[in-house]
Amino acid sequence: MKALLTGTALLLVTVLTAQNAGKLHQKAVLVDGHNDVLSASVLGKQDISHRLTKGHSDLDRWQEGGVDVQFFSVFTGPKARNAEGVYKDAMEEIDSLEHIAARNPDRMILAKSYADVKRAIKQKKLAALIGVEGGHMIEDDLNKLDALHQRGMRYLTLTWNNSNSWATSAMDETQKGDSLTHKGLTDFGVQVVKRLNELGILVDLSHTGEQTFYDAIAASSKPVILSHSSVWALCPVFRNVKDEQIKAVAKNGGVICINFYSGFISKAYDERLAQLNKVERPIIQDSLWQVYKDSARVQQEWRQYFRNQVADVQPTINDLVDHIDYIVKLVGDDYVGIGSDYDGISALPKGLEDVTTYPKITEALLERGYSKKSIRKILGGNVLRVMKAGFK
Template sequence: MSQSATELHNSAIIIDAVCPLLDDRERIADYQAGGVTVIAPTVSSLENAETTLRTIGAWHKLLRERDDLMLIRTAADIRRAKAAGKTGIIMHFQGPGAIEDSVDLIDAYKVLGVGIIQLAYNLKNLIGDGCEERTDAGLSRFGVQVVERMNSARIIVDCAHTGVQTTLDAIKHSSAPVIISHANAKSVHPSPRNISDELIKAIAENGGTIGVVGFPGFVSSDKRPTLDQFIDHIAYMGDLVGTQHVTLGIDYYTGQFPYVDDAIAMKQYQQYLAEGIWTAKAYPEPPHYYPAGIETPKTMPALTKRLLERGFTEADIRKIYGENLLRIYETVWGD
């Protein structure tokens, strides 16, 4: 990597906003090795409140025990973490199971440090429809209450994995910018989990951001997507709505290559299909190889090098890596 790319990577605030790989907390070291400033473990998805509280408690214990980690509650916390050489932790829900049927739980989670809640995970729930549901009916009345309470509690509304109409309804009813933490451009690769130009524009027009994903089935039809195919989604969305609306939500996870044996990955995959959480159309069979060059978080500097080679400016890279999400965090959480 060139000196300029190295300097840029080391000095930039880098936020990977979707990190289910951190179900294995030993993998924090992989993100640190790759120079990532802030990581967002998936502390809940479809799990109920009791299970989620146990997970949040375990994270707080880890944060208390490790001086190299820092809970992120505000945008200023991220700047402090960068200056101190610490790794910031943002608690992220990849689904609203933990809300159950009580909007009051939203306030409780905010106090515990939860900063972002996703409204659906592919399926229908009490709030609205997921992106792979048979219907797309939009927000329920309860869903409107959830969005309004999230606004009041200053939790970011995330519409990744969420149906189109549910997302548009969330934008309509939210007083703060709505984001899509991780989704690629359907015009670049037509996965059911990717989003249309219209939805990309709607998120941008409401002041939100879209995080580019490395999960291979969302990048291309190739079993082993290239780094350029990943960057193609960044370039496309940047050309469509401006790089100020593009972020990273790479979505490294414990079931990917090289973190798990192929047989175990396949067993987990078959379970997800049987439970209806995933569909074969959106999620190809494992092994899941992330884009060549950034197969794991350890190798993130390769992305900086290639973005520069592709003609992205240092200013654009800094925005995509962290400044765009910092803007959202300042708006919703405060500074």
């Protein structure tokens, strides 16, 4: 009987926590710092105005997940999709977002100011903001930076995984090290940061190398954002930020938006992934070829084996919240937010399969004893503060 009562009490607590989390989540303003649906789905002619069966995001699911403000990543790699170059690629993606907004005026607003964001929230519409992911897209031309600002760019990620002529990336600083011709920001890179400040565009330091990170912090007169980065101490990979970087962001008054990618959340997942790809893959695929003599069948069997293996080390929502918790304990609850990287990543923590699942994060924070005030900051208040300070 005692065990039954205990079980019933636990169930009641769980139900009440979920109900409280749901109410809090709907009242809070949720800001997601990074989503790649434009390059992942929209360029492939998927209409995100309606619920999709593929991918992580669309307008229906954002509404279900309680998302109020979404930064849409404008992304192209170092090799352009068309002959006119990467700047043209960026402009085409912005065109696509404008078309979506024009078709859905009752559901979303393409925001270009803090006032636009607040108006969208008040009208219960999705505030859509543009973040350009990679400084190579300005093609070393401040006039093109100005033109992207006119189109609505409200943060610029100084680098993607590739460095550019004026800033070095985390990947290159980690892998190439002393072989780089320069490390950090050049004089032109400092000009870029200062121009971003002047125009009211946030300086995004996700993907940047440590030297670029510190050079940009020193050059910026306004709070910075890391739109989709996690904690190095919990998962030591090149894309995550170290304790001293976290402290520097707090001193700057900026915000770090936690990335959901499993390989940036879980050290065990990252290590198992490396073992599978670097060691086991060639051996297993060779063995499968000896059995099947069919490349399609070999790939099918490998993918199944791969899925089974990574499932054992797939992180959970609690592993994700550990990253939030770490930053809060290190520097306080004013400097952390959400930067999912949905539609730009291949593996997610259990329970966070798409944008409808954000309320589970609110529930997990409540279960850890976070106050409603702190949760509202983490879900969106901190990013809104940085927007207010950084936008014009």
